[in-house]
Amino acid sequence: MAEQDPKVRRIGVLTSGGDAPGMNSAIRAVVRTAHSLGIECIGVRRGYHGLITGDMEPLTPQDVSGITSLGGTMLYTARSAEFRTPEGVQRAADICRFRGIDGLVCVGGDGTFRGALELSKYGISVCGIPATIDNDIACTSYTIGFDTACNTAIECIDKLNDTMKSHERCSVVEVMGNRAGYLALYVGLAVGASAVLVPEKPIDYKRDVIRPIREGQLHGRTNYAVIVAEGAAHATEVAKIVAEETGMDTRATIIGHVQRGGRPTVRDRVLAADFGYNAVKVLAEGMTNKVICYDGQKMFPMDIVEALKMKKDLGEHNYSMMETLRSGM
Numbered sequence: 539m540a541e542q543d544p545k546v547r548r549i550g551v552l553t554s555g556g557d558a559p560g561m562n563s564a565i566r567a568v569v570r571t572a573h574s575l576g577i578e579c580i581g582v583r584r585g586y587h588g589l590i591t592g593d594m595e596p597l598t599p600q601d602v603s604g605i606t607s608l609g610g611t612m613l614y615t616a617r618s619a620e621f622r623t624p625e626g627v628q629r630a631a632d633i634c635r636f637r638g639i640d641g642l643v644c645v646g647g648d649g650t651f652r653g654a655l656e657l658s659k660y661g662i663s664v665c666g667i668p669a670t671i672d673n674d675i676a677c678t679s680y681t682i683g684f685d686t687a688c689n690t691a692i693e694c695i696d697k698l699n700d701t702m703k704s705h706e707r708c709s710v711v712e713v714m715g716n717r718a719g720y721l722a723l724y725v726g727l728a729v730g731a732s733a734v735l736v737p738e739k740p741i742d743y744k745r746d747v748i749r750p751i752r753e754g755q756l757h758g759r760t761n762y763a764v765i766v767a768e769g770a771a772h773a774t775e776v777a778k779i780v781a782e783e784t785g786m787d788t789r790a791t792i793i794g795h796v797q798r799g800g801r802p803t804v805r806d807r808v809l810a811a812d813f814g815y816n817a818v819k820v821l822a823e824g825m826t827n828k829v830i831c832y833d834g835q836k837m838f839p840m841d842i843v844e845a846l847k848m849k850k851d852l853g854e855h856n857y858s859m860m861e862t863l864r865s866g867m
Contacts, residue, residue, distance in 0.1 A: 558683025
């Protein structure tokens, strides 16, 4: 890439909120794209907390070599109560100016974007990159980490299904998703679950869980998988209901934080790189208050304020498809 005359001379990059596989690919893309444009890049450790405390250091293309296969984030992530105060934001902006940081790439979810928006009010150019395994950011069809988290959950559930078949049991598996059911729904579709419970839908246990299992029993089926988003119900409670209503030996499994780790998939690595590349280009062209979004075909910037106003539905097509395919036969 030919060196251009950028609108910013030094940019920072941070990761905030929950970690997501693929964040390292985004960091690498930010650093190397900045370098190609003659922009110095500063890595801010531990999110906005590190911005307030000055926990940062220059990053070169060599510093980010070989990190794309690593899960988590090389810059670490932390929450900051101080940054939620006007005084904290002011301090973070002052440190940015003191360190000569005139642009900031913020990798994370809605909370990360709100923090970036607050910083922009103090004259810091900002651009957000969507990264969360929940895939619940409304302005984009895809967020970094979602594909890897789905594949991790699927691998665990496939193994559980082997033993469920052997013992003729029902397995109730709780996956992440406190306010959003995208992970549960996609995983449920992928493993052929008999039922999927998500926060976006009211739960009728007899209709949504017991009926599909009873239908399967009538057709001679002896093992089942029920996928539960953590924000919809607790796996142990659902397992108790299934056992009481069907008489089946039912076990609950909570996959937990293992879903956040692991080697990122190709999809997460490539899209994360694309997000990072576009974020630097946006700042270099003098734009600010943007989030890089993906519509399934291309990347594009959107105003942060507009992005935060948007609401993301679960996707009626996928939910309807799940209900059709979950037949107990």
